[in-house]
Amino acid sequence: MARSDGGERRPGVRERQREETRRALLREGRTLFAGRGYADVGLAELVAAAGVTKGALYHHFPGGKTDLFRAVLDEVQQEVGARVAAAADVHDDEWSRLTAGCREFLAAATAPGIDRIMLVDGPAVLGWNAWRAMDEAASARHLAESLAALVEEGTLAPQPVPPLVHLLSGAMNEAALWLASSDEGPEALEETTAALLRMVAALRGA
Amino acid sequence: MARSDGGERRPGVRERQREETRRALLREGRTLFAGRGYADVGLAELVAAAGVTKGALYHHFPGGKTDLFRAVLDEVQQEVGARVAAAADVHDDEWSRLTAGCREFLAAATAPGIDRIMLVDGPAVLGWNAWRAMDEAASARHLAESLAALVEEGTLAPQPVPPLVHLLSGAMNEAALWLASSDEGPEALEETTAALLRMVAALRGA
DNA sequence: GCGTTGACATACCATCGGTATGTCCAGATA
């Protein structure tokens, strides 16, 4: 159970190799899933790209293909969530935190290799409920907390927060998908971000 | 080429049987896809449920499983689009048409057997671009036209319409998914519809 | 009536996700 030494972290060649294999699987999985979609990627090419075999994949991800995808999705969600949180945290007032977070979400979700995994295959592969739970934990929670705080401080009119969270979350997801697909450069991102923030701002008067 | 008769429509036992088979495939496909999702439905059980064989499926839908799904999705989209259009058409002023359409969309999309096909599997199976094109033709076009008219008549401030279409479309899609999954009865639908209409109404002041 | 063709049914195949088993070496133990 407990280490015999004083809590030292000595990696050991064993654990290091393990981590490296897992990272390779995650990395190649992310690249392939982002590029051609979950369904069009076979396990054979996936493990070949990672330089391992199916045995390794099932050792690290007992649930197989979907389990690896879940791990990839989680990684992507965490990254996006972290970017949103970081963008919000540079501001003090709650309203700026919200708008900065929204802006950053659009930028992060439209970055290459994000939208297909996070917004298209995610719900289809894991089911909408599981996907929503992960999204909630990673990104939507920030949005929910921000909106709740704004209602609390009176900036937004008293109203049930959950519906608002879903409406805004859905609006941003679809906008990200649109921007990422018909990529017309950064001016489209700016225009859409402006439209989003106009809509959010309009809520203050409601 | 041309019929020898004067343009009469005599079905013929041949064509009638053909239509019946196609309808059976469509019906069973829709039921199964809605119930367990595209990936979890095998062709074997699908054609068995329809009382035909794989030969029939590939005869009517050369593209196979995805082709059948595309036809099912198209049917679903058309139905939802028709409901939205019908709800809007009972009003004369453009603003009422928009709000009625939004309300009806939420009701239609949260009806049993709609959301999974239209909003989850649709984008993943056919790709987001193809899905968006179908959605555009069936439902989002109404939204786009309505918003454009409202900007035109000055009810909404001058602004680019396409971003707004995507934001609102995405908001409604996500809301429908949420309502359909964690089904808490019609009061949740009312509450969310109210939140949506509040948000839309807020745009008038922006 | 008769050949043609459309609307399927049957038989078959390749591939893919998943599993069961084998192997080898790092590290704990004595």
Add this chain to the structure above:
DNA sequence: TATCTGGACATACCGATGGTATGTCAACGC
């Protein structure tokens, strides 16, 4: 330091599934 145990894989294999190629039979035009 000799041993030996278990973790981290590799290899071999399997059933199922989507897809195809071929066969069949009756409706319809002539």
